[in-house]
Amino acid sequence: MLRFTASLSFLWLLMATSTMAQTWPAVLDADGQPLRSGVEYYVLPAATDTAGGLTLVNLNNGSICPLFVGQEPLAAVVSSGTTVIFTPRVTDTVIRETRDFTVAFTGFTICAQSTAWMVGEKNPETGRRYILAEMSPTPSSNAWHFNIVKNDQGLYNFQWCPNCLTGVCPKPLCGDAGIVVENERRLLVLDAMMRLISVLNLVCLLMATSCMAQGPPVLDTDGNPVTRGVEYYVNPxxxxxxxGLTLVTRNGSCPSYVGQVPIGPGIVRGLPVVFNPINPGDSIITENTQFTAAFSAASTCVRDTAWGIGEEDTETTRRLIVIGGGEPAIFGISRNQAPGPYTFGYCPPCNTPPPCGRPRCGIAGILEQNGTRFLTIDGPAFPFSFTRA
Structure with missing residues (x-):
């Protein structure tokens, strides 16, 4: 049985800078400032007793991929979800009412796919069009072009109704975004050909990540938050x-690769690791924190023990994680992407938005070669826990 819960009405509380007036009014934040292109925002519901922020979810049908746009489940501490970035279809610095944009989640996923939102094909069984993340946006397709409109209550609604830029366009099957509960998942869908039972006004709390509280803290095995500058053993x-994680050799090289201590008698906890958030004001590692990682140990190979992205394995195309490889890589930690507490992910930030091009993101997994277990990017995901040294 499926349960409809909402057509989505959004009040965008967006922290960004102002811009000059244009023909179409800008979508405004809680401070009356325009929503900016290329800035990261969270999306939270106004009714916080129903669910959390927007994020990527699976269909809970036994398969992990592909991923769909949905909401975090209701919890004692409501999750903010995953940040998104908006990019106008027509060159502009702000997002404007009724004007097209593409929207994508930031960060990484366990699935080898884009995080840009797109309208999927109509499900023949339910008659619904789900909003999913599957491929990179294609200029010739309108499936990625969403817009925001203001309703009679002064709230903003997501909708899919692509603008005609050529003067001769087929009429699209427009639709407002709504929420449907399916297999205990709250999924974002288009309401074309649907009769929704009730209206649920959502406040989309979209704030620049540098200006707001972070997500849930990453916890160590004692239940305490993982903290900047503290040494932890990273155990499977x-x-x-x-x-645990340590330094290993490859093809007779100096031990400059991140890998696992082989199983055996005695202590197999590896080397302690220190995490340092990119934001100088962050002291706690959260599920939204971007950080660098380094072994807290000396190496006979290199001076710097910070983790970086190394060469690609020619057989598997997976990228090895190394130390002393130059610029430290920026990682993140997420939950529920593997059968265990936490997984590492890598997704280089966009430092010059827009445009940046699509980064090659990936989840960290284990690659075993000739009896040695290497930590690599481009999974499948491998679960880890953190024990204070």
């Missing part, structure tokens, strides 16, 4: 396969 959640 599945303890019968190998030990």
């Amino acid at each position: 959640a599945v303890t019968d396969v190998a030990g």
Whole structure:
């Protein structure tokens, strides 16, 4: 049984800078400032007793991929979801009412796919069009072009109704975005050909990540937040396969690769790791924190033990994680992307938006070669836990 819960009305509380007036009014934040292109925002519901912020979810049908746009489940501490970035279809610095834009989640996913929102094909069983993240936006397709309109209550609604830029366009099957509960997942869908039972006004709390509280803290095995500058052993959640993270060799090289201590008798906890958030004001590692990681140990190979992205394995095309490789890589940690507490992810930030081009993001997993277990990007995901040294 499926339960309809809402057509989405959004009040955008967006922290950004002002811009000059144009033909179409800018979508405004809580301070009356325009929503800016290329800035990261969270999307939270006004009714916080129903669900959390928008994020990527699966269909809970036994498969992990592809991922769909949905809401975080209701919890004691409501999750803010995953940040999004908006990019106008026509060159502009702000997002304007009724004008097209593309929208994408930031960060990484366990699935090898884009995080840009797109309208999927109509489900023949339900008659609904789900909003999913599957491919990179294609200029010739309107499936990625969303817009925002203001309703009679002064709130903003997501809708899909692409603008005609050529003067001769087929009429699109427009639709407002709504929420449907399916297999215990709250999914964002278009309401074309649907009769929604009730209206649920949502406040889309979209704030620049540098100006707001972070997401849930990453917890160590004692239940305490993982903290900047503190040493932790990074242990596998599945303890019968190998030990903690350490430095390993490859093809007779100096031990400058991140890998796992082989399973065996005695202590297999590896080397302690220190995490340092990119934001100087952050002291706690959260599920939204971008950070660098480094072993708290000396190496005979290189002076710098910070983790970086190394060469690509020619057979598997997976990228190895190394130390002393130059500029430290920026990582993140997420939950529920593997059968265990936490997984590492890599997704280089866009420092010059827009445009940046699509980065090659990935989830960290384990690659075993000739009896050595290497930590690599481009999974499948491998679960880890953190124990204070």
